[in-house]
Amino acid sequence: MDDKEAARAAVREFLTTRRARVTPSDAGLPSQGPRRRVKGLRREEVALLAGVSPEYYVRLERGQATGPSARVVDAVADVLRLDEDERAHLDRLLAALTPAARRRNRGAAKNLVTPGIRVLLDSMDHLPAMVFNGRFDILAVNTLGYALLAPMYDLPGPPNSARFLFLEEPRARDLFPEWDRMAADVVAMLRIEAGRHPDDPDLIELIGQLATRSIQFRTRWATNDVRAQRAGAKTFRHPLIGEVTLPYETLRIDAAAGQVLTVYTPRPGSPEADAIRLLASWNADNQRHDHWTAGASGRDPDA
Structure with missing residues (x-):
């Protein structure tokens, strides 16, 4: 075709x-x-x-x-x-x-995160933050973001939220109690990305892989639903801090088309903020320094 x-x-x-x-x-x-x-x-x-x-x-x-x-x-x-x-x-x-x-429309989502965005990530030492592209590749994280999404980083290769959701479904359902809602949202946002960049080979490969290996993805993809990425709240069932619902904001990065900075923003003094402080305390004692902590350490994950 x-x-x-x-x-x-x-x-x-x-x-x-x-x-x-x-x-x-x-x-x-x-x-x-x-x-x-x-x-x-x-x-x-x-x-x-x-x-x-x-x-x-x-x-x-x-x-x-x-x-x-x-x-x-x-x-x-x-x-x-x-x-x-x-x-x-x-x-x-x-x-x-x-x-x-x-x-x-041939220009696809890029993977290069600018040094300025990395400085911004590292400066938010009390809030989990990460950078995604339109394919849901996680391009960079700060230390709290890494700790929050730790189950994704236990898998080989570059982390991708869509792959984790659909190809590691049992683990994903453990981490995300509202899996069905999150899965529908991710597919609807991938539909928008496919409309923006229908010729992106990495996106085509991702959608083909998910459609081939996940009936849950195929079913949702066939609905043709679309949804733009916006602020909201996401529930985690985290192995260290238990079940917590965290509000988040999404900020588009003007310097890199297709990249979004997501920051989880629990209200100060709330139980959710206490949970993030507990996560930060654990992370300070157990920081891991491997290839995919690159977003927190300032190295380029594509290097």
Whole structure:
């Protein structure tokens, strides 16, 4: 499959899955009884509600429409009840149909963490912090971040959150009690990354590996759900500090496209902050100095 065919397939799969989840009653159309065979809306119903011809909507869903106007895309997005993340994802998929956009999208997430970001990580000695790229490779951590994610670092090779979640599922479920929610979020964020960088060979390899080896990943990938990375809270069942729910913030790194700094931010004086202090105390007595503590020590993990 060449680049253009892949871009068309991405549009088709996304719009088809979004159309399937909107029922006629959701859209204010009369139900046609139990004999209705189509799950969700038919293409002609989407066209009717969006104010375009059925022929045009078919071409749009197949990725064959040339330069659809913002008005048309907005109307289709409204009919399909796309949220903000899904609407932005659709824009990226449609833009990727043009050769110029496909060339622009070849730049993939980079692995090089700048010295300034490493200094910033090390300065946060009381908060767990780490740098991810869009493929969920962990590029750098401070000492507390390393201690918090220690089970990931017990495995061979560069740590990757998605691989850990799906290919080391029993361990991942031990570390993350809310595994199902976290797995859905990671797949939805990988979908966005695939829309941004459909030609990234490392991303293609990762998705292929996960799809081949994990039915949990395949099932979630087929839904075509998308979700942008935002602040939130994550629950850990840590072997040293027990079960704790930590709020976190995500900050995009302008100097390196695709990199995100994640910092866990328990409120001072809270039980969660006490748990992190306990982790810091343990870590001070048991620091490990091997290749993948590079993010904390300032060395380049790709060196």
